[in-house]
Amino acid sequence: MSDMLRFVSLPRQTPDKRAPELRREDFEEIYQGFQERQAEAQASRCSQCGVPFCTSGCPLGNHIPDWLRLAAEGDLREAWEMSAATSNMPEVCGRICPQDRLCEGSCVIEQSGHGTVTIGAVEQYITDNAWKNGWIKPIKPKRERPQSVGIIGAGPAGLSAADQLRHLGYKVTVYDRYDRAGGLMIYGIPSFKLEKDVVARRVQRLIDSGVTFVQNADVGGALPFAEVREKHDAVLIATGVYKARDLSVPGVGNNGVVSALDYLTASNRKGLGDRVPAFDEGYMNAKGKRVVVVGGGDTAMDCVRTAIRQDATSVTCLYRRDRENMPGSAREVLNAEEEGIEFRWLSNPKLLLGEPEALSGVRVAKMRLGAPDQSGRQSPEEVPGEEVDLDADLVIKALGFSPEDLPGAFGEPDLALTRWGTIKADPSSFETSLPGVFGAGDIVRGASLVVWAIHDGRKAAAGIHDYLRRGELPHGTNTVGKQLEEYDPRAYEPVAAK
Structure with a gap:
């Protein structure tokens, strides 16, 4: 049997998970990660197919079969170099990407019934191993450039763009509204x-x-x-989208109804050791409470799994469609169920019960799926007369996020927006309607995945590089379409220890 058929005899294996009753007690990561032999064995299951659909299923176009083969052969340094050539944070994507909907969902051997390659776990292992062995060094550009770039937002899009631009030799300054860099990776995504x-x-x-x-x-x-623009030769807006979508039901203003991001930020800050009065006083703390989370995306899964770790009495998730139409990762739903979360599919809040000072429950309407809407998804519609009241002390709204009014905040009425309120940017260069101002991440594409933000940050950095190079050339010189300098992690040079 050839190595290309290893997947026939070697079953799919995922990293071990800690037992649900143990992981409910803390906020540590639930997966224990691969050991070297496990990673090499699982990587060897890749069939090295002629058309790697896993690569096309990855927003970053990662060369997945190549670094799987290198990992299987034990050449972990070259595997890391190959992985880092197309991704600025492989160990982050390996942890939080919904691989079942992206690379692993596109794996050819999955269609044969033998189980997909565990791409995400191997990806995480490769780069965690690179950190452990000291292979990841500070960037030493081959040349320093005189231009500077200002980046607004230190989330995945901004950090990826900063990485790319610094590698190209630009002076980079990142401005962020929070006291720590990382955006939602720090304050939105739980530590588990x-x-x-x-x-x-x-x-x-x-x-x-x-x-x-x-x-x-x-x-x-x-x-x-305007002051940021004045300081820099180009500016990238990578602020993300933070305006929470609200429930449109009576009682939504009652005490005990909170937004998902406020709730998760309070929990993450507490975990980081910050003083969080809203948590300490119980307002943003689920301990001893009957919790209802409204929503079906990954943010909703983060909320329900956080609440159960805060010793909530009960945690229920309401989603207006069925399980098959849930936008969140199937893996996260399974993890939540293992940890004791109750899911009520085809359910939607109709009324929040209680007084303004104290929430007491949620009246839930039963839903059914009707005709498809413009997106092709079946529209949920209420089933008349089918309602149930659930007890609740805390309701968390996890309905997604909308863009803030950046043109108004920035004093730039000429900053063009789409009809959804996101920044309108050229799909190739990511330049906005303002010369020298670029956009990337959720503020351009709407609330999306971290991997797409990394993708956009890289593309925007290439657009900025092309824009600034044109400024160095004689007037009228066109560089659009020419090959930009490649990102090569092997160009990093050791930096003397401090």
Whole structure:
């Protein structure tokens, strides 16, 4: 039997998970990660097919069969170099990407019934091993350029763009509204999915590479956007989308109804050791409460799994469609069920019960799926007369996020928006309607995945590089379409220890 048929005799294996009753007691990551032999064995299951659909299923176009083969052969350094050539945070994507909907969902051998290659777990192992062995060094550009770039937002899009631009030799300053860099990776995603030191070491590497971070920067407020533009030769807007969508039901203003991001931020800050009065006083703490989370995406899964770790009396998730139409990761739903979360499919809140000072419950309407809407998904519609009241002390709204009013905040009425309120940017260069101003991540595409934000940050960095190079050339010179300098992790040079 050839190595290309290893998947026939070697079954799919995922990293071991800690027992549900143990992981409910803390916020540590639930997966224990592959050991070397496990990673090599699972990587060897890749059939090295002629048309790698896993690559096309990955937003970053990762060369997945190549680094799987290298990992299977034990050449982990070259596997890391191959992985890092197309991704700025492989160990982050390996932890939080919904691989079942992306690379693993496109795996050819999955269609044969033998089980997909565990791509995400191997990806995580390769880069965690690179950190462990000291292969990931601060960036030493081959040449320093005189231009500077300002990046607004230190989430995955902004950090990826900063990495790319610093590698190309630009001076980079990142402005962020929070006191720590990382965006939703720090304050939105719980530690049981992504431990904070995984993000912090990426930020520290950028600092060691010469990237300047300005935290607590209120761009559009205390720090005018025009001032940021004046300081830099190009600016990237990578602010993400943070405006929570609201419930449109009576009682939504009752005490005990909170937004998902506020709730998750309070929990993550508490885990980071911050003083969080709203948590300490019980308002943003699920301990001893009957919790209802409304929503069906990954943010809803983060909320229900956080609440159960805070010793909630009960946790119920309401979603207006069925399980098959749930937008969140199937893996996260399974993890939540293992941890004791109750799911009520085809259910939608109709009324929040109680007084303004104290929530007491949720009246839930039964739903059914009707005719498809414009997106092709079946529209949920209420079943008349089918209602049930659930007891609740805390309701968490996890209905997604919308863009903030950036043109108003930035004082730039000429900053063009789409009909959804996101920034309108050229799909190739990511340049906005303002010359020298670019956009990337959720603020351009709408609330999406971390891997898409990384993709956009890389593409925007290439657009900025092309824009600034044109400024170095004689007037009228056109460089559009020419090959940009390749990102090569092997170009990193060792930096003397401090």
